Amino acid sequence: MLCGERTYQKEAIKAAIIYLASGEYSSINQLAKENYRNNIDLQDKYKSEKELLKSLQLPGKLSGVIDLATGTGKSYIMYGIAQMMLALNVVKRVLILCPSVTIEQELKKKFNELVKDSRLRSSIPTELIGCKAPRIIDASSTIKPGDICIENIHAVYDNTGSSIHDSFASGGEDTLVLNDEVHHAYNASSDKDIKKWKQFLCGDKNFRYILGFTGTAYINNEYFSDVIYRFSLRNAMDAGFVKLVEYVSRDESINQNEKFQKIYDNHKEFQRKYRKIKPLTIVVSKDIKSSENLSEDFIDFLCSVEGIEKDDACKKVLVVTSAVRHKKNIIALRTIDDADNYAEWIFSVSMLTEGWDVKNVFQIVPWEDRAFNSKLLIAQVLGRGLRIPNGIGAQPKVRVFNHASWSKNIQLLVDEILETELTLTSHILTQGERSKYNFNLYTLDYSKEERTVAKHNKTQEVFDLTKGIKLISDLEEEKKETEYEDIKGNLQIKVTNIQKETISVNEVVNKIVESFKGRALEAKLVFPSGEYEQEKLPSINDIQEFIRKSMQDCGIQGEYLTQENANKIYGKFTGLLRKKPSTPIFTKKVDNIIEIETKSMRNETARFSVLKKYMTLFLANTYRNEMDKEEAEMYENAKEEMIGRQIREVSKYNIKTPVNMVFTTLEPEKRFVQLLTDNDLSKHIDAWIKARDVGFYSIDYQKNKGSKFQSFNPDFFIKVKDNIIVVETKADNDISDENRAKYKAAKRHFELLNLELSKKNINQKYYFCFLSPADYKTFEQYVIDGRMFTSNFRSKLEDALEKMED
Incomplete structure (x- = not known):
């Protein structure tokens, strides 16, 4: 009558009543011990029975938590438990505590509706001797037998209007305490009353019957250890x-x-x-x-x-x-x-x-x-x-x-x-045959220092502004994608027309002209209309023509610039006006050498839906010897749903890496791992590892001098005797300012590292490569015949990046 077709509500009420009223259990401690003996997962999580008991929030009580997803009718379950415990005469009264006035009001409203329902009352067996028509009150009245008192936790500590302390002056052994949103009582809080919530339950009132209710049964990331029934978010969906x-x-x-x-x-x-x-x-x-x-x-x-x-x-x-x-x-x-x-x-x-x-x-x-x-x-x-x-x-x-x-x-x-x-995890193997492919790397610890470079040039600088400035070919409106994934792994791509922040050409010109006021030019400016210096300043038309020419050169139409292009123009003119006796340059100096173990590389977890859509997975054909039963089952479940080209089970003699499985996302990565695991190349290398995207081996770089340092992690480290080949993979012709800066910084880093290793007589030497698929076969041959270590290998991509410097 109460729950209708919502079977989980009936199950939750039944579990609670059996636990509280059957006499089978004296406290949560007894239930915890029973579960620990029968549950291997609990034994894995807690080292001993004692450790599990220590994790209980309300030990020594008939306490527990019912975990119900939000929106699944928690108030019906609370009412059902309260009414049954009263009707069974196990308790005389019920106290319901909640964290806010808002929740208190909602619960009162719901409970008053239910207690007035004559059909519910008539469904209670006549032979029961306990209360069948409870009074719904708050703590402004004394709590008497047959009452269900609903109150927010703050009223418990309100000395002026609350009857809580008087009502329980002789103890609370005959009372059932139900705690709504109990995670507040279990977690740390800045609210002084909520802080005392658990203390009140464990205090001198001697409450014995205590249940908590929540849809968020977590202390940060740890699931509660005292849950007696769960209807999860996934169940509800x-x-x-x-x-x-x-x-x-x-x-x-x-x-x-x-x-x-x-x-x-x-x-x-x-x-x-x-x-x-x-x-x-x-x-x-x-x-x-x-x-x-x-x-x-x-x-x-x-x-x-x-x-x-x-x-x-x-x-x-x-x-x-x-x-x-x-x-x-x-x-x-x-x-x-x-x-x-x-x-x-x-x-x-x-x-x-x-x-x-x-x-x-x-x-x-x-x-x-x-x-x-x-x-x-x-x-x-x-x-x-x-x-x-x-x-x-x-x-x-x-x-x-x-x-x-x-x-x-x-x-x-x-x-x-x-x-x-359903997730798969790539982790380091520290036992078994392939654990021998772990190896150590070295990197440099740097400290950042700022130095100023003085300008000694006595001649006046001349800036030719007849050719405009290189702007970014940009649109005022651009389509941008967002990919959404639902809990069943379905992917949906939504396209939004993004209006970029723009500013009119006239506003840009006026801002520049305004900045000229009261200033003298430090350099000579050459415009199509003539030359300008010191107090002689360019006109509005000169500046406007300069901007128009720049826009025309990169195909920008209309009267507006994106904010990014406007900033480039402002920067050009601001630089001409600022005095530059010296320029701050941020550099890095070597402090010492740091050793990195591949054993320390963190795990990487991939969800099935992402694996299926984007990734290729490489692992040894003897994977069952390297995974526990659960890992192997999850992999085989995923394998059944993935297409053949996404799974590469490689001979254990060819996959010389210390991870149980290798995830590759982009085509260059996938093809490079294929290269490392083929018969020709694998026999000529001792070990290799595909680094994580962050946190393993980081190299700092700057797009421009003086700009903020960023970092990247090279993709692969390959060990051949005492030589380490470091490879960053990219698509063919993937030349950009960012790649140029990464390439330059990495080259410099490994040059310095080799120098420091040599000084300290450490027998390891590093060779850095920016590689794209166009050079994979050449790279393979250079490693096989040893030219990688006797000549200066230079890929097509490296050549293109170095030409950008020229």
Whole structure:
């Protein structure tokens, strides 16, 4: 009668009642010991029974947690347990604690509806002697037998209006305590009352029967050790009770303006799709200040994109935080699904996540990594968008617009929360036959120093501006892709027309002319109209013609420049005006040599959907000797679904690398690993390793002198006796300023490293190559016959990159 067809609700209530009322268990400790003896996974996770018991939050009590995905009717389960425990006469009264007034009000409303349902009351067996019609109260009244008291945790410590302490003056042994959103009690909090929540449960009231309820059963990344029933997010999605989740797996956004446009485009897509309701977007920031600043930027963006006044844009944006100044906005959340509530965009912080019983959220934007960097936060943030609005047809999706730049770091966390756990992991083998292919590398530790280069040139510099400046061939509007993946591995590519930030030619000219005022030229400027120096300044027409000529040369039409091109022009003229007696140059000096072991290289995990779409996998044909049973089963499950060319099982004698499997993404990488594992080359090398993208062997480079240092990790390290060949793979003709800078920095790094190794009598020498497939066969032959180590190997790509220097 209570749960209808939601079998999981019945199962949760049944599990709780048997645990609490059967007399089989004296406390959670007994249940934990029983599970430890029977569960190999628990024995793997906890070194001893004692360690498991130490992890329990409320030891010595009949305590436990029921983990239910948001939107699956948790309040029905809480009511069912409370009513049954009263009717069975196991307890005399029930205390329900929750973290906020909002949740308290929602629970009271639901419980009052249920307790008044005569059909529910009549379904309770007549022979039961306990209470069948409980009174629903809060802590402003004394809690008596037959009462269900619902109160927020703050009222427990309110000495003026709460009856909690008086009601339990003689103890709480006859009371069932239910804790909604119990992860608050288990996790660290800055709220003084929430900090005391667990202390209250374990304190002098002698509560025996205690259950917690949550959809986020995590302490940061650790799952609770006292869960007695779980209905997961994946279960709820598969059953169609909540929305499906999709999130960004690849994105081309590079700045805030582009992200705003993509988020806005998604929002408009949902408005078109669900015309009968008002779709909402939630943007989650790390703290109150960030949320406020971001909302202000977004209000300005709305004014621009929709052509509306600021007051109208402000009505569409609701900032919801724990700050006093936003208190009225929390009240406004209660009606935010309604059409007559103007708000469409909610800006919040990651800590404020429960009590929003809204159904119209179709997009969630975790703005910073910190808003989405633990299992707890991910589960909380996803929970805000799971409820399904009434009458919209097929099961909808909620779209999570996360940062693709850090999505690799959160994909595993998201997959675990959503239980899409078919992943393969590449890791170092430290035992077995192929562990012998581990080897040591060396790198240099640098310290950055700034030095100034004085200009001793006494003659006046002359700048020829008759030919314009090299601008970037750019469009004011550009199509940008974002790839989304849902929990079933389905990929969807969405294209958004991105309007770039532009500025008119006249504005650029006026800004330059303004900068000339009161300044004398340090150099002679040569324009088509003549020469200018000192107090004689070029005219507006001269500057305008210079810009027009530059635009014409690279095919830019119209009256507007992108902000990037405008900045290039500003930089040109600013440089002419600035005095340059000396120029700061950032360089690096060698401090000492560092040894790196391949054994220390971190694991790399790839999800099946990404493997299937983008990757090729190389591993030994004896892989079963190198994997445990579970790893082998996961690999074989993935193999069945992948096409033949994506799996390369290589003879163990040819794959001389210490990892259990090698992931390759781009075609040059794949073809190079094929080269390393073929019969001809493999017999001439001792060992090799494909480095991780970050964190293994990093080389710093600068695109331009004085610019910020960036870093890259070369792709491959190949050991041939005491020689180490370092290879960065690229596509044919992939010449760019960035590749030129990487090539130059790496060449310099390995020259210095060889010099330092020689000084310290370390027998290892490094040879660096920028390689593309056009030179793979030449490279192979040079390694086989030894010319790699006796001559200066130079690839076509290296030649092209060095010509860029000329």
